[in-house]
Each structure stands twice: as structure tokens, then as C-alpha cells.
Amino acid sequence: MRRDVFQAIADPTRRAIILLIAAQAMTPNAIAEHFDSTRQAVSKHLRILTECELLKQEQSGREIYYQLNGTKMKEIDKWLEQYKKIWESRFNQLDEVLLTLKNKKK
Amino acid sequence: MRRDVFQAIADPTRRAIILLIAAQAMTPNAIAEHFDSTRQAVSKHLRILTECELLKQEQSGREIYYQLNGTKMKEIDKWLEQYKKIWESRFNQLDEVLLTLKNKKK
DNA sequence: TATATTTGCAACCAATCGGTTTCGTATAAA
DNA sequence: TTTATACGAAACCGATTGGTTGCAAATATA
Numbered sequence: 001m002r003r004d005v006f007q008a009i010a011d012p013t014r015r016a017i018i019l020l021i022a023a024q025a026m027t028p029n030a031i032a033e034h035f036d037s038t039r040q041a042v043s044k045h046l047r048i049l050t051e052c053e054l055l056k057q058e059q060s061g062r063e064i065y066y067q068l069n070g071t072k073m074k075e076i077d078k079w080l081e082q083y084k085k086i087w088e089s090r091f092n093q094l095d096e097v098l099l100t101l102k103n104k105k106k
Numbered sequence: 107m108r109r110d111v112f113q114a115i116a117d118p119t120r121r122a123i124i125l126l127i128a129a130q131a132m133t134p135n136a137i138a139e140h141f142d143s144t145r146q147a148v149s150k151h152l153r154i155l156t157e158c159e160l161l162k163q164e165q166s167g168r169e170i171y172y173q174l175n176g177t178k179m180k181e182i183d184k185w186l187e188q189y190k191k192i193w194e195s196r197f198n199q200l201d202e203v204l205l206t207l208k209n210k211k212k
Numbered sequence: 213t214a215t216a217t218t219t220g221c222a223a224c225c226a227a228t229c230g231g232t233t234t235c236g237t238a239t240a241a242a
Numbered sequence: 243t244t245t246a247t248a249c250g251a252a253a254c255c256g257a258t259t260g261g262t263t264g265c266a267a268a269t270a271t272a
Contacts, residue, residue, distance in 0.1 A: 010116035011230080015185075022192055029248065041231055043250065062239040062248050070193025077186050079121075080179065086128055087176025117260080134219065147261055149220065168218050168269040 003051045005075055013037070014045045018054065018068060025058070025067035109157045111181055119143070120151050124174060127161065131173035 009015055013035065020026065020034055028046055032039040046066055049055040053072045058065045115121055119141065126132065126140055138148040152172055155161040159178045164171045 004116070004118070006112075006118075006121065007116045010110070010113045012110070012112075013230085015112065018189075022189055027248080028250090037230085038232065039249085040233080040251095044230075047250080064249070068189070068192060070189070070195075073186065073189050074193050076182075077190070080183050080186070083124075083128055083174070083176070083179050084183075086174060087180050089176075119260085135217090143261065144263085145219085146221090146263080150260075153220080170219070 003048070005052050005054060005072060006079075008048055008052045008054055009076070011045065013042075014049055017042070017045055017049065021055065021066055022068050025065040027063045027065060031066070109154070111158050111160060111178060112185075114154055114158045114160055115182070117151065119148075120155055123148070123151055123155065124160065127172055128174050131164070131171040133169045133171060137172070 009018070016035070017031060020031060028043050029039060031046070032042040035042055046055065050057060050066070053069055055066045056069045058067070115124070122141070123137060126137060134149050134152055135145060137152070138145040141148055152161065156163060156172070159175055161172045162175045164173070
């Protein structure tokens with residue numbers, strides 16, 4: 001069972017759920033109302049998001065509130081961090097490499 | 107055909123390719139040497155990464171150099187941006203909601 | 213020119229994914 | 243206590259995924 005943050009956010013419905021929940025914690029039924037698919041399909045998405053810890057649950061009677069786990073979202077940001085210096089530099093890195101290769105041949 | 111940045115980075119091999127290429131532009135053969143799977147499998151990953159514009163190609167004779175497209179990586183960062191204020195706040199948002207609900211019932 | 217190298221593409225296959233329907237359980241309401 | 247509601251779990255299904263092998267095209271080299 002692959003329960004990976006990146007795999008979790010790959011699905012557009014799950015990203016929509018994240019967006020929905022970010023504003024306010026919600027129950028599965030309330031979330032499902034925002035989508036065309038069945039409650040069970042949404043529930044499956046919630047399971048995946050919860051298993052990779054992107055969502056946290058809080059039981060309140062027979063209802064379960066799902067909310068976003070900021071800590072885990074931060075992990076994606078940490079992954080991106082290592083590439084920021086690349087997209088912030090204006091150099092076209094490939095052009096540089098090719099230039100080097102071509103010069104070596106001469 | 108779903109060619110989505112989020113779907114592209116969902117695969118761990120593709121993330122490894124991104125990491126590899128980030129340092130320096132490389133050819134498919136050179137990239138494939140770093141993995142256990144066949145060259146064709148890696149080539150498929152490169153196609154997916156290129157189609158969603160995470161990678162750029164530059165032909166040099168019969169060789170093709172792949173490099174990271176920072177602009178597209180930035181898009182993921184832009185998506186994350188909207189959640190940053192959430193994970194930076196110390197409040198447990200759910201607790202607040204539940205508290206409000208409980209108070210209403212009284 | 214003949215041969216080797218680099219690469220992409222197509223066909224195929226098992227595993228996984230996202231969806232459905234059906235069911236069981238726990239809590240709230242009548 | 244009986245009935246309704248909220249939810250998760252399981253079984254099933256077609257589509258997609260990530261891998262393979264085999265092949266064709268283009269470029270470099272002998």
C-alpha cells in the first residue's frame with residue numbers, strides 16, 4: 001500500500017477536498033455534497049488523505065470532522081525548497097552545459 | 107490523457123529523475139544508468155515529465171538533453187502558497203469549530 | 213557506404229486506482 | 243425500544259499505470 005503525500009495530492013478530487021477542508025473542518029457527508037460521486041468514493045479519498053497524515057480526524061458523537069494537517073503540507077514545501085534556487089536563477093542551465101560541451105570539442 | 111504536474115511528481119522514480127536533472131542536464135541513457143529499470147521505462151517517465159512541462163528538451167545531434175523547467179516547478183509552489191497561512195498559524199482550527207458547535211447547542 | 217549508437221514509439225501485461233453497490237456498526241432521535 | 247442517520251469496510255469492475263520486449267528512425271563513426 002503506497003501511502004505517500006505526493007501520490008495523495010495527485011488526484012484532483014483529493015486536492016479539491018483539501019481546498020474545501022482548509023477553510024473549515026467538515027464531516028464526510030458535508031464534503032461529499034460538494035462532489036458528483038458517491039459518499040463512499042469521497043470516504044475512500046478521505047481514508048487515503050488521512051493515512052498519509054494530510055488530514056486529521058476528530059470524532060464528535062457519530063460525526064467525524066476532518067481537518068487539514070498543516071505539518072504534513074509543510075513536507076511538500078520542504079521538498080520544493082531544494083529546487084527554489086534553481087527557478088530563481090535566471091540562467092538557462094542547459095545552455096551553459098551545451099556551451100561547455102561544444103567548447104570542449106573544439 | 108492526464109498530464110498534470112501533481113500526477114507527474116506522484117511517482118518516486120520521476121521525483122528521483124527531477125532530483126538528478128536539477129543538478130545538471132542529462133541524456134536519457136545517462137539518466138537510465140542511475141536506475142534499475144530499463145532505458146525505455148525511464149524514457150516513458152521523461153515523456154510524462156516533458157508533456158506536463160516539468161522538463162525541457164534540447165537536442166544536440168542524436169542526443170537529447172533533459173533539464174528541469176523551474177517555471178513549472180514554481181506552479182506547485184503557487185498551489186502550496188494558499189495553505190501556508192494555515193500551517194503557519196498555531197491555532198487548532200478544528201478545536202475552534204467544535205467549540206463553536208458545542209456552544210450553539212447549549 | 214556499412215555499422216554502431218541514441219532515442220522514441222507501439223504492443224503487451226500484471227498491478228493499482230477510482231469508482232460503484234452492498235453491508236455492518238455505532239450514535240442520535242422518535 | 244424502534245427507527246433514522248453517519249460512517250467505514252468489503253467486494254467487485256473498468257480504466258490507468260508502470261513495467262517489459264521488440265522495432266524503426268536518425269545521427270555518428272569506421
